[in-house]
Each structure stands twice: as structure tokens, then as C-alpha cells.
Amino acid sequence: MIKDIFFDQVKPAYGCTEPIAVALSTATAKKYLNETLEDLKEINITLDKNTYKNGLVVNIPGTNIFGLEIAAALGYLCGIPEKGLEVLKDVNSQCLSKATNLKNKIKIEINDMPYLYVETIAVSKDNHTVKILIEGKHDNIAKITIDSNTILDKPFNPSKTTLENIKKYSIDEIIDYVENPDKEVLDYVEKAIEMNIDIAKYGMQMKGNFSNAAINEYVKYVSAGVDARMSGVLKPVMTVAGSGNQGLSCILPIATKREEYDKEKILKATLLSILVTIYIKAYTGLLTPICGAGSISAAGSAAGLTYLKGGNRQQIKNAINDTIGTLFGLTCDGAKRGCALKAVTGTLTAIQVSELAINNIDVPCGNGIVAKDVEETIRRVGKLTNSVKQFDKDVLDYIGKC
Incomplete structure (x- = not known):
């Protein structure tokens, strides 16, 4: 139904949605890893080229700073994953100060995926890992893996999305x-x-x-x-x-x-x-x-x-x-x-x-x-x-x- 397509595709967001998707992934990783900044070893993020492109020089909400690393850091430190695209709604100066330090633990790479792709792997100092995969849509969390245990797995199929339905x-x-x-x-x-x-x-x-x-x-x-x-x-x-x-x-x-x-x-x-x-x-x-x-x-x-x-x-x-x-x-x-x-x-x-x-x-x-x-x-x-x-x-x- 057109109504369902409308509500799936019309949503509020704070900030540019590509860095926000990155922030949502790290906020979700923090929820499951539950490690402080001091106990976090690193965060490795892989993005499709378009998400990377749109996050390079756009300012992050509540800051005068641009960059995907700062978006990822803010998501991990003060993001609220339950808020979806409003994940950085509560960003503040205290969080921003800590995020500047966390940036050094974040590495970003790009791949050739033809659609939106955000893979975040957060690793603690004792080598526990959380892997979050967002695919196809900015707020579509497709997979969550804690260490070797996958607790969510919703494979993304580009031909079977709500957006595709409007072609009918x-x-x-x-x-x-x-x-x-x-x-x-x-x-x-x-x-x-x-x-x-x-x-x-x-x-x-x-x-x-x-x-x-x-x-x-x-x-x-x-x-x-x-x-x-x-x-x-x-x-x-x-x-x-x-x-x-x-x-x-x-x-x-x-x-x-x-x-x-x-x-x-x-x-x-x-x-x-x-x-x-x-x-x-x-x-x-x-x-x-x-x-x-x-x-x-x-x-x-x-x-x-x-x-x-x-x-x-x-x-x-x-x-x-x-x-x-x-x-x-x-x-x-x-x-x-x-x-x-x-x-x-x-x-x-x-x-x-x-x-x-x-x-x-x-x-x-x-x-x-x-x-x-x-x-x-x-x-x-x-x-x-x-x-x-x-x-x-x-x-x-x-x-x-x-």
C-alpha cells in the first residue's frame, strides 16, 4: 500500500543521514559491547562509497566539526540507538570533548557495494567484539553479531524492499x-x-x-x-x-x-x-x-x-x-x-x-x-x-x- 511506503520513506532525522547511519551503527555496537572509552580497543568501519562520499565534509549535528570519525565517536559515546535517525539528538559539549579522543581508535575503509552499506566492528581490550551491519536503508540494522553469536540476521534483498513496491x-x-x-x-x-x-x-x-x-x-x-x-x-x-x-x-x-x-x-x-x-x-x-x-x-x-x-x-x-x-x-x-x-x-x-x-x-x-x-x-x-x-x-x- 502507498500508505506503508510513505511511512517507511518519510522519517525525521538529526543531521545528514549518511554520517547518522554510521553513528547509529556505533551506538548500537556500544549497546551490546558496553565498554567504556578506556576499555575500547578499536572500531573498524567499512562503508560503501556513497555513504563515505556524503560523510566527508558535512557538519555533524550539534558540532562545528565534519567527518565520519567524529560521527562514529559521537554515536558510540552518546548515541541512543532506539531513536533511529535521531540517534544524535542528545549530543552535547561533554560528549563532543570525549569524542575527539575516541577518533584515534576509529578506522574507516570503503568497499564497492552498490547500495548503502555500513559495517561496524567494535573491539574491546579483552578482544570481545560486536559487529553491526546496516544495509540498504539508513536505519535498517540487518545483522548483529556478538563475538561469534549472531543474534539478528535479516539478509538485505534489494529487489524486495518497501521502496521497490512503489514501482507497482x-x-x-x-x-x-x-x-x-x-x-x-x-x-x-x-x-x-x-x-x-x-x-x-x-x-x-x-x-x-x-x-x-x-x-x-x-x-x-x-x-x-x-x-x-x-x-x-x-x-x-x-x-x-x-x-x-x-x-x-x-x-x-x-x-x-x-x-x-x-x-x-x-x-x-x-x-x-x-x-x-x-x-x-x-x-x-x-x-x-x-x-x-x-x-x-x-x-x-x-x-x-x-x-x-x-x-x-x-x-x-x-x-x-x-x-x-x-x-x-x-x-x-x-x-x-x-x-x-x-x-x-x-x-x-x-x-x-x-x-x-x-x-x-x-x-x-x-x-x-x-x-x-x-x-x-x-x-x-x-x-x-x-x-x-x-x-x-x-x-x-x-x-x-x-
Whole structure:
């Protein structure tokens, strides 16, 4: 059911979700190893290249520090694994001080796994070990092994995830659901709007924030929200398909028009934006070489904005097609403050495309990757995204180097 997919893919998180996945793994390891900093020998972490890429230069919540080692250390020392993606909600200065010392005991390597992969092995000085494996999704703890005893084993199958289930639906069927959604889904959308507006307002007060360059109020919210999140502001963001920046970019362009439209219309338009974003991510994968906030969620918000303005189904599909045709190829070179500017690019395109769609102006099929049927365009995006995986390896040579 679409409702189940929605709740699986729309969750609150503190901080960038890739380092948070690392923090969740070390927090879980601490829960079972139960060793103090003094009695801990080492923590060895293996990551897929995309998780590694997105954790290199993004600030960790509640700190002015970036890096996967500090995320891992904070998770071990003060993370609460039961909170999931909010694992670092209670980070404080005392914990941060200790984490700086723990960094020296943490080693990180990368592998070639094609999906999100976080393997943490914590070793005590008396050589007890705890192995935690997170696979496929940022909060999916797939395996827990204490010494040689496996107490949890849920093998990850990429073809049998909740995210994959949305491929069973067409865009028309998604719009059908948006027209008659479950009440609890709309209530949750309202919560998502309030949460993401809150961090955006905070971001606008930050010195030197990127929103100062935004050309209108709607774009300013998106820029400020992403900037605040990437800067490590200790506030939650409602994520969409594993990404807070996607959540901000597909929710805020519509949510900021609350004064212009009735509440139900805003909630339904936002829901459509969220579901279209999830739909596209099902084809590209959660972590990809393509920028989610700047291109994929822009297609979602273009659909939502077109719906909000009274657009018909074909106009909504055209808006998705045209956004993809415009922005596909905008790459992801890691999570960072500069993501705010990519999100602005996506939002501006979504606003423009929705106006064109309402006026029945669209990119003809055959122009680039744009197909007649929007579902085919999205499938092409998935295929092409998976064909440029080498980018993720090569870009690691440059991230963090001036």
C-alpha cells in the first residue's frame, strides 16, 4: 500500500543521514559491547562509497566539526540507538570533548557495494567484539553479531524492499491516492511541513547563510533549510527517501505557499511531491551519482506545484518530464553546505516548469531522455544513473581538497 511506503520513506532525522547511519551503527555496537572509552580497543568501519562520499565534509549535528570519525565517536559515546535517525539528538559539549579522543581508535575503509552499506566492528581490550551491519536503508540494522553469536540476521534483498513496491504503481495511481489519502498520512505531512519550516526559519538567522542570495521567499526557505542542516544545526528535518535535503526540497516549495491556498490543497500537493520523489528514487536508488535535492526532488515539487495550481494529470506528468529533461545530469559531489545552491537551482526550475505546464508548454518526447510516458522517462533516469557509477569513485579524489 502507498500508505506503508510513505511511512517507511518519510522519517525525521538529526543531521545528514549518511554520517547518522554510521553513528547509529556505533551506538548500537556500544549497546551490546558496553565498554567504556578506556576499555575500547578499536572500531573498524567499512562503508560503501556513497555513504563515505556524503560523510566527508558535512557538519555533524550539534558540532562545528565534519567527518565520519567524529560521527562514529559521537554515536558510540552518546548515541541512543532506539531513536533511529535521531540517534544524535542528545549530543552535547561533554560528549563532543570525549569524542575527539575516541577518533584515534576509529578506522574507516570503503568497499564497492552498490547500495548503502555500513559495517561496524567494535573491539574491546579483552578482544570481545560486536559487529553491526546496516544495509540498504539508513536505519535498517540487518545483522548483529556478538563475538561469534549472531543474534539478528535479516539478509538485505534489494529487489524486495518497501521502496521497490512503489514501482507497482503508475503516476496516475499515485495521483488517485493523493486525491483520497489516509487521514494519518495527511496529518504526518502537516508535521513534516512544520518541522522543515522550523529549521528553514532558523537557517535564515544564520550569519552568512546562502538564503541571502535567493530571489524570492519560497526559494529562500529551501536554501536556508538545507544550509542549516548541512551546517550541523541540532534540529530535526523530515527526510524523504533517506535524505533530509530531498525532504526540504520537495516539501518547502509548496509549504511556503500556505497563505495562498487552503490547508487541504497544500497538504495534498505536498504529499504528491513527496510520493513522486520517492517514486523516482525507487529507480535511481537511495544513494546515487545524481543530486537528489537539485534534480529528483525538483521533479516532485514541480508535480506538487502544478497540482496546487489546478493542473490536470497530463500537465502534472509534463511538469515531471520537463524537470527531468532540464536537470538530469546534475551530479552529487558529496553532502555539504553548497547543496543549498543546488537545491535553489532545482526549486527555481520546478517553479518555472510548473508555470509552463499549466500553460500546456512542454518538452517534446524524444528531446534528450524525455519519453512520451512519464514512467518511461523515470525508468530511463534509473538506467542512466546506474551507468555512471564510476563518477562516485572518481569524485572521491577531489572532495575536501582545495
